Amino acid sequence: MSHIRLTAAQALVRFLAAQWTEIDGARLPLFAGVWAIFGHGNVAGLGEALYGLQDRLPTFRAHNEQGMAHAAIAYAKAQNRRRMMACTTSIGPGALNMVTAAALAHVNRLPVLFLPGDVFASRRPDPVLQQVEDFGDATVSANDCFRPVSRFYDRLQRPEQLLAALPRALQVLTDPADCGPVTLAFCQDVQAEAFDYPESFFAERLWVPRRARADRGELRAATDLLKQAKTPLIIAGGGVHYSGATADLKAFAEAHRIPVAETQAGKSALPYDHPLNLGAIGVTGTSAANGAAERADVILAVGTRLQDFTTGSWALFKQPGRKIVGLNTQVFDAGKHFAQPLVADAREGLAELTTALAGYAAPEAWTRPLAEAKTAWAAEAEAVTRDPKANSLPTDAQVIGAVQRTGTPQDIVVCAAGGLPGELHKLWNAAEPGGYHLEYGFSCMGYEIAGGLGVKLARPDREVIVMVGDGSYLMMNSELATAVMLGLKLTLVVLDNRGFGCINRLQKGTGGVPFNNLLQDTRHETLPEIDFRAHAESLGAKAVKVASLAELEDALRAARQDHRTNVIVIDTDPQISTQAGGHWWDVAVPEVSPRAEVQAAHRTYAEKLGTQTLGA
Numbered sequence: 158m159s160h161i162r163l164t165a166a167q168a169l170v171r172f173l174a175a176q177w178t179e180i181d182g183a184r185l186p187l188f189a190g191v192w193a194i195f196g197h198g199n200v201a202g203l204g205e206a207l208y209g210l211q212d213r214l215p216t217f218r219a220h221n222e223q224g225m226a227h228a229a230i231a232y233a234k235a236q237n238r239r240r241m242m243a244c245t246t247s248i249g250p251g252a253l254n255m256v257t258a259a260a261l262a263h264v265n266r267l268p269v270l271f272l273p274g275d276v277f278a279s280r281r282p283d284p285v286l287q288q289v290e291d292f293g294d295a296t297v298s299a300n301d302c303f304r305p306v307s308r309f310y311d312r313l314q315r316p317e318q319l320l321a322a323l324p325r326a327l328q329v330l331t332d333p334a335d336c337g338p339v340t341l342a343f344c345q346d347v348q349a350e351a352f353d354y355p356e357s358f359f360a361e362r363l364w365v366p367r368r369a370r371a372d373r374g375e376l377r378a379a380t381d382l383l384k385q386a387k388t389p390l391i392i393a394g395g396g397v398h399y400s401g402a403t404a405d406l407k408a409f410a411e412a413h414r415i416p417v418a419e420t421q422a423g424k425s426a427l428p429y430d431h432p433l434n435l436g437a438i439g440v441t442g443t444s445a446a447n448g449a450a451e452r453a454d455v456i457l458a459v460g461t462r463l464q465d466f467t468t469g470s471w472a473l474f475k476q477p478g479r480k481i482v483g484l485n486t487q488v489f490d491a492g493k494h495f496a497q498p499l500v501a502d503a504r505e506g507l508a509e510l511t512t513a514l515a516g517y518a519a520p521e522a523w524t525r526p527l528a529e530a531k532t533a534w535a536a537e538a539e540a541v542t543r544d545p546k547a548n549s550l551p552t553d554a555q556v557i558g559a560v561q562r563t564g565t566p567q568d569i570v571v572c573a574a575g576g577l578p579g580e581l582h583k584l585w586n587a588a589e590p591g592g593y594h595l596e597y598g599f600s601c602m603g604y605e606i607a608g609g610l611g612v613k614l615a616r617p618d619r620e621v622i623v624m625v626g627d628g629s630y631l632m633m634n635s636e637l638a639t640a641v642m643l644g645l646k647l648t649l650v651v652l653d654n655r656g657f658g659c660i661n662r663l664q665k666g667t668g669g670v671p672f673n674n675l676l677q678d679t680r681h682e683t684l685p686e687i688d689f690r691a692h693a694e695s696l697g698a699k700a701v702k703v704a705s706l707a708e709l710e711d712a713l714r715a716a717r718q719d720h721r722t723n724v725i726v727i728d729t730d731p732q733i734s735t736q737a738g739g740h741w742w743d744v745a746v747p748e749v750s751p752r753a754e755v756q757a758a759h760r761t762y763a764e765k766l767g768t769q770t771l772g773a
Contacts (some may be wrong), residue, residue: 158339158355158357158387158610159356159415159683160351160356160668161353161354162351162353163349163351163352163354163358164205164206164316164349164352164353165313165319165343165348165349165352165353166202166203166343166348166349167201167206167209167641168316168319168352168354168544168617169206169279169343169642170191170203170207170214170343170357171189172323172358172359172603173191173214173377174188174213174214174367175359175360175361175362176188176361176364177361177362177363177364178240178363178364178596180239184363185309186213186214186240187241187364187374188214188240188241188242188243188270188617189232189242190216190242190243190520190555191214191215191216191217191238191242191243191244191245191246192216192217192225192226192228192244193207193217193218193244193246193406193573193750194219194221194225194226194247194251195247196246196247196251197248197250197287198246198247198248198249198252198273198287198344198557199248199272199273199274199321199348200247200581201345201347201349201604202274202347202349203245203343203348204350207245209673210239210285215606217643217709218634218642219636219640220638221607221635221636222251222255222259223254223607223633224286224603224606224607224633224635224636225244225284225607225639226258226259226271226589226607226610227258227261227601227603227608227611227633227636228608228610228614228636228639229242229244229258229269229559229611230258230261230262230265230267230611231607231608231610231611231612232592232614233262233267233268233269234512235569235591235627236334236615237398237399237591238399238685239366240615241267241268241269241330242268242269242270243270244258244270244273244344244487245270245271245272245273245274246273247287248273248274248276248288248298249289249299250287251274252274252299252300252303252342253302255271255273255304256302256303257259257601259303259306259338259391259734261529261596261598261601261604262306263306263307263308263337263338263583264501264598265596265598265599266337266346266395266399266555267336267337268337268338268463269338269339269513270326270338270339271307271338271339271341271343271417272338272341272343273303273340273342274344274345274348275298275300275312275342275345275348276344276345277344277345277570278314278344279346280295281576285345287299289415291678293376293767294596300340302332302340303749304340306339306672306691307340308335308336308337308339309339310324310340310342311325311326311336311341311344312344312661313341313343314347315350316347316351316352317352317527318336318556320354320355320358323341323592323627327362327364328346328738332438333369333486333502334369334486334487335573336399336654337532337567340392341515341619342462343505343569343600352448352730360601361710364679366400366502367502367507368502368504369486369500369501369502370500370502370505370506370509371499371500371501371509372500373506374499374500374522375499375500375737376499376510376513379484379510380513380514381500382455382497383413383457383514383517384514385433385455386454386455386519387454387519387523388452388454388455388476388519388523389416389450389453389454389455389457389523389620390416390417390418390450390453390696391409391415391417391418391428391459392417392418392419392420392423392424392456392458392459392460392461392463392467393406393419393420393427393460393758394417394458394459394460394461394462394467395422395423395459395460395461395505396459396460396461396486397423397424397766398422398423398487398590398591400486400504401504402459402460402502402503402504403425403427405470405503405504405508406426406427406459406507407431407597408507409510410427410433411433412514413517414433414452414457414521414524415433415457415519415521416433416435416516416519416524416527417433417434417435417439417444418432418437418446418449418450419434419436419438420438420439420467421441421463421466421578421597421598422461422595422597423459423461423537423594424437424582424585424587424593424597425589425590425591425592425593426590428587428589429585429586430542430586430588432528432531433524435527435530435531435534436531436534436583437582437583437628437738438450438473439466439473440465440466440469440470440579440741440742441580441582441738441739442469442582442583442738442739442740443738444530444533444534444537444571444737444738445527445530445531445533445534447469447473447686447738448530449527450469450474450599451475451476453474453476453479454470454476454479454480455481456474456479456480456482456485457484457510458482458484458485459484459506459507460484460486460596461485462487462493463481463483463490463493463494464598465742466597466742468767469495469740469742470480470513470743471744472740472741472765472770474770475738475770476767480496481493481495482499483496483499484507484510484540485498485500485503485507486497486500486501486502486503486610487500487642489666495590530650533673534737537583537737538737541558542554542557542561542584542738543555543647544558544559544706544707550753551705551706551728551729552730552734552735553576553580553733553734554578554584554654554727555706556652556709557577557580557581557585557624557707559706559709559710559713560624560650560709561584561586562623563675563710563713563714564620564713565718566588566589567570567578567589567592568592568595568619568622569591569593569612569620569621569622570623571594571595571605571608571609571623572594572596572605572623573595573597573600573601573602573603573604573605573625573629573743574597574602575602575628575629575659576599576658576659576734577624577626577733578595579623579735581593581595583735583737583738584599584735590640591616595697597624601631602628602629602632602633603629603633604633605623605624605625605629606623606625606633606634606636606649607633607636608623609621609623609640609647610639610640610643610645613645613647615644617645619649620648620717622649623648623649624649624652625649625650625651625652626653626654627652627653627654627655627687627689628650628663630651630689631687632727634692634696635696637649637693637696637697637698637720637722637724638697640698640722641698641722642697644722645722646720646722646758647724648713648716648722648723649698649722649723650727651727652727652729653726653727653729654674654675654729654731654756655675655676655728655731656676656677656678657659657674657675658674658729658731659734660674661674661675661678661732662731662732664683664735665746667746667758668746668750668752668754668755668757668758668759669755670752670753670754675703675731679750689702689724690702690724690726693724698721698722698723699716699719699723700723700724700725700726701724701725701726702725702726702727703725703726705726706727707737712725713725722769724762740761741768743765743766745762746758746759746761747759
């Protein structure tokens with residue numbers, strides 16, 4: 158066996174560059190590149206290694222470690238987990254800045270490889286700059302914070318450990334069930350140490366997604382439940398996209414005449430105007446989808462982890478004796494809340510169910526009224542997104558309407574936290590798969606701009622429109638400069654409601670007094686007059702502030718014709734959200750309070766708790 162002498166960092170980079178995937182018949186590198194912010198813990202080792210292989214594994218420089226990790230995660234999501242990126246930082250603050258992003262990837266089941274530098278394995282110069290010292294455990298470093306938010310974690314303390322760690326890392330990153338973040342904490346002295354690696358370790362490898370088929374017993378049980386269903390409903394989650402099963406879902410729904418509701422991650426699995434698509438489900442759902450969910454006797458949950466926003470905090474499903482079939486690659490998700498598990502790839506599982514359900518279709522008495530409910534919802538949605546031609550500040554819904562009217566079916570809308578995701582989930586008309594990119598598993602403020610950057614890297618041929626509130630913009634905006642630097646055009650719509658409007662409304666809805674959310678309700682000497690237009694311009698973007706929805710539409714049309722990143726700022730009303738649709742959400746209200754408003758809110762809350770069907 159022949160060997161090649163390389164530093165551990167060089168070996169790692171060469172290994173990553175040798176991994177491949179296949180998409181629609183095209184063979185592509187599995188890793189699209191590495192995001193890097195260099196410091197003393199990675200510049201000499203990984204920095205030199207990345208420089209030497211930059212023609213095969215591009216390196217991208219960002220401005221914030223959390224931001225670059227969000228971009229990498231968004232890239233993987235936009236590629237339906239078929240391609241991914243890595244991120245490297247130094248050993249201290251830079252590494253810890255990525256932990257939030259690691260949690261985001263973990264919650265959303267998205268692949269990203271974290272390569273934070275670590276302390277000296279030799280411990281000769283301890284304590285080194287940025288080293289976190291545990292008084293009772295000498296093996297602890299800052300990178301131990303990644304452990305609970307990584308699917309696989311390892312600390313590389315010898316160069317030969319790569320021979321075991323890297324194949325295992327790739328198995329996790331490419332596994333449909335275990336997919337998520339991998340952290341390889343890379344001791345900075347080890348990065349520079351050499352070892353004679355077998356050349357076979359760097360042989361090219363093609364990673365093709367595993368498509369698990371259903372257990373016969375589980376398939377039989379799921380089929381029996383669905384055949385007996387009088388009012389069945391499909392919930393489409395993100396797994397439909399990751400499996401590449403959007404066309405299969407459409408065919409299955411049509412063959413068996415079963416209506417479909419979509420989670421945040423599942424939205425765009427079916428075109429919004431498909432007769433069987435009832436739209437968003439749950440807390441931020443449509444009246445059509447939620448009405449169907451209340452009456453459904455069998456729910457086929459495809460590729461969803463059934464979080465509380467989807468289930469209305471488990472108060473949405475009201476049909477006595479209702480059953481859930483959990484079609485999911487992950488056993489943990491498939492069996493939630495005593496569901497009948499159907500552990501399988503979404504595409505394979507739908508195909509097997511189609512065969513087993515031959516001749517079955519839901520009664521027209523069930524589907525006909527749902528079509529009427531969908532028509533009624535469409536009228537409600539159109540009403541709240543319409544330009545009222547008034548002088549008052551526009552609502553989030555009206556801004557969404559303006560963006561939608563000036564767009565095309567190929568556009569990709571990107572958003573994350575706050576009130577906008579709820580409005581978009583209900584109101585955005587997603588015409589094509591992948592056109593709706595929302596991070597709402599972790600609901601992470603600050604994801605939006607960096608996420609838009611990652612999406613544009615993944616889909617350079619499509620217009621990427623980032624909708625972001627002023628609160629999220631202030632939390633993380635530096636990757637706007639990165640987008641400009643890389644020549645990746647984004648269109649940002651910044652909705653300025655002067656604070657955290659979403660949480661202000663929740664605060665009032667639970668009996669609270671407006672406090673510490675809108676800027677005017679915080680402790681202050683002077684309210685800041687934040688000029689988002691000037692700020693965006695200072696980062697290199699073309700920016701404009703508009704005074705009306707009509708001006709917003711004009712600015713959006715102009716941005717579409719421009720090759721540069723455009724930022725459009727508009728003031729919005731912080732008090733108004735769409736009341737149509739939606740469902741109760743379990744947010745605990747204090748049992749004891751001197752305030753009558755909180756006491757009343759708690760009485761309502763206690764009544765709602767009685768509608769939950771936990772364990773049923």
